[in-house]
Amino acid sequence: xxxxxxxxxxxxxxxxxxxxxxxxxxxxxxxxxxxxxxxxxxxxxxxxxxxxxxxxxxxxxxxxxxxxxxxxxxxxxxxxxxxxxxxxxxxxxxxxxxxxxxxxxxxxxxxxxxxxxxxxxxxxxxxxxxxxxxxxxxxxxxxxxxxxxxxxxxxxxxxxxxxxxxxxxxxxxxxxxxxxxxxxxxxxxxxxxxxxxxxxxxxxxxxxxxxxxxxxxxxxxxxxxxxxxxxxxxxxxxxxxxxxxxxxxxxxxxxxxxxxxxxxxxxxxxxxxxxxxxxxxxxxxxxxxxxxxxxxxxxxxxxxxxxxxxxxxxxxxxxxxxxxxxxxxxxxxxxxxxxxx
Ligand SMILES: *Cc1c(COP(=O)(O)O)cnc(C)c1O
Numbered sequence: 119x120x121x122x123x124x125x126x127x128x129x130x131x132x133x134x135x136x137x138x139x140x141x142x143x144x145x146x147x148x149x150x151x152x153x154x155x156x157x158x159x160x161x162x163x164x165x166x167x168x169x170x171x172x173x174x175x176x177x178x179x180x181x182x183x184x185x186x187x188x189x190x191x192x193x194x195x196x197x198x199x200x201x202x203x204x205x206x207x208x209x210x211x212x213x214x215x216x217x218x219x220x221x222x223x224x225x226x227x228x229x230x231x232x233x234x235x236x237x238x239x240x241x242x243x244x245x246x247x248x249x250x251x252x253x254x255x256x257x258x259x260x261x262x263x264x265x266x267x268x269x270x271x272x273x274x275x276x277x278x279x280x281x282x283x284x285x286x287x288x289x290x291x292x293x294x295x296x297x298x299x300x301x302x303x304x305x306x307x308x309x310x311x312x313x314x315x316x317x318x319x320x321x322x323x324x325x326x327x328x329x330x331x332x333x334x335x336x337x338x339x340x341x342x343x344x345x346x347x348x349x350x351x352x353x354x355x356x357x358x359x360x361x362x363x364x365x366x367x368x369x370x371x372x373x374x375x376x377x378x379x380x381x382x383x384x385x386x387x388x389x390x391x392x393x394x395x396x397x398x399x400x401x402x403x404x405x406x407x408x409x410x411x412x413x414x415x416x417x418x419x420x421x422x423x424x425x426x427x428x429x430x431x432x433x434x435x436x437x438x439x440x441x442x443x444x445x446x447x448x449x450x451x452x453x454x455x456x457x458x459x
Pocket of ligand 1: 178302338339340341342343362363364365366367401402403404
């Protein structure tokens with residue numbers, strides 16, 4: 119297979135149209151067989167549920183080339199399960215787990231020429247999503263849905279290495295208690311846009327959101343979970359029912375415990391205790407871990423001992439081990455690496 123002629127190492131994190139995408143429609147209570155199509159456009163009725171009441175959920179994962187030349191994805195079963203949870207919360211039909219994995223496999227295979235070569239730092243980003251496609255005007259779930267998977271090659275999240283970022287404690291809330299913070303829904307992102315644009319204007323890379331009820335506990339950023347490292351190298355991650363369960367974060371905690379022999383803890387983390395941690399990182403599929411060097415809380419600066427030049431030592435160990443597992447340099451736990459071809 120001939121790879122596309124792209125400047126792989128200089129791709130942005132943006133959309134590039136690839137050859138094929140997967141489509142399946144839900145109608146009269148059942149999903150159809152689904153198929154790949156070359157048509158990148160969607161034609162919907164003007165009153166489709168997704169347009170009127172934002173009935174849509176999504177997932178995000180990556181396909182990449184390992185050192186020995188295989189095209190693989192990382193733990194797609196967890197994306198499948200999470201999308202089912204997201205769909206149920208928005209009264210949408212579940213797209214079955216086995217079908218989800220098969221659809222990801224088919225879509226990546228059909229776009230194999232777009233999967234960046236090993237060593238480029240780039241990956242093929244995979245975006246499964248589902249939306250209400252039939253007309254809705256009185257507030258109710260749609261009767262019909264479309265499930266799709268698009269892929270787009272994206273560059274390394276950090277060009278020239280992962281530099282620690284500065285983030286701010288946001289005055290906005292991301293998720294309400296008993297709301298939708300724990301599901302991957304577009305609506306959580308729509309309401310975060312004003313907060314992130316504002317933070318960027320003020321010179322911050324990201325927002326740290328606190329729990330909406332008391333504004334004393336750390337939740338997450340707009341699209342990544344926190345991990346903190348204590349001075350005695352314990353890995354701590356905030357526990358809350360309104361945090362999106364990041365697959366990267368869950369994998370890092372497993373790696374910390376099983377590969378690095380570190381203690382791990384998932385518990386409530388107060389903003390008050392954050393200055394006591396030695397390192398801080400953000401976890402998500404896009405960057406795996408982004409180091410946080412500084413958190414600004416209304417003028418008060420919380421600076422981590424790891425500084426603004428490089429990742430903290432434990433964060434780096436976690437990052438190197440997880441990316442080593444992903445790239446096939448380190449043996450993966452059973453079932454983590456899904457080989458496409
Ligand atoms: C997708 C997402 C994450 C990261 O999850 P991963 O499975 O690690 O990519 C974190 N927070 C939010 C709000 C998200 O939408």
